[in-house]
Amino acid sequence: MVHLSPQLLRRYHGGYVVIRMALAGHKQANRPFFRIVAALNKRARDGKYIEQLGTYDPLPNTHNEKLVSFNLDRIKYWIGCGAHPTKPVAKLLGLAGFFPLHPMTVTEAERRRAQAAQTEGEAEKIQKAEM
């Protein structure tokens, strides 16, 4: 039986590094907090990671801001070593200005704008009909 070290096993199974969001285990209901983390692909979402690269707080604070932090130096290193960021991380990085804006961000914004314009138009029509 061939016994391989954990690193060799990982190479054999073909795992790769991802930059993704993991829930920080604060154990409070209805209060999430994410860590932006470089971990291996097959690991559990909240399991052992290689390095923490930032944070993301999804709930807005008293000044109506959602706080995000990035360790750009290390993110550069990991992407240079061949890590793949997930969609939400890519979107956040796009909004931060480090990456180009993600296409879905733009598309979602356009869709929302179209929706808002439509509802406004309908409201106006209803008002005119009433008058």
Added chain:
Amino acid sequence: MFRGVRIARLLAPGRAVLVEAQRGRKSRTDPVAKSKMGRIKVPPPVDPVEMVVLRERYADYKLIIRALRLEFKEEVLRRKYEEEAGSMAEERMRQEVEEHRNLMEFNRQENLRLLQLRLVRMQKETEEAQRTKLEEALQREQQQQEFVRQKEEEIAQLQEDAKNFITLDNLDQRIEEVLDNPKNYNFAVDKEGRVVKQTMLQ
């Protein structure tokens, strides 16, 4: 015909449309709910204009991302190279070696100093030990002599006492003496402590 195929490919979304059923709350063995008996899940409809625009945007985005990734790779490699064989690396190595040498020298000096101190201390300790040993020997000698002297005193005392012993020869003489001199051991004591040895003789 070809234009139609190309447009169809342009309009079609990138990945597969049919998504397999995901496992939500229910496991494999749970039956389908009554309200969802004949349901066929259909993904949201695709707007062709938006799809074209999105494809272009995605192409641009992927291009930029790929360029960034290659840049970062190059930067990582360059940093590694500089770390190992850059301009500062030799100087750092030299400084490290020098520092190491200095520290070893310092260590050697410290060891010498401590050695000297240790030698002096050990000498003192040996002298102290010798002195204490001599003193103890003297003490023991003195004690022995004391002991011998005491024993000799006791022997002398005994010898003196032996002169007053009653032997078979003196027996008759001593009896005669005792019978001739009756000793009176009676006495009286007052409350104030006055002792009176003279009592009524028989």
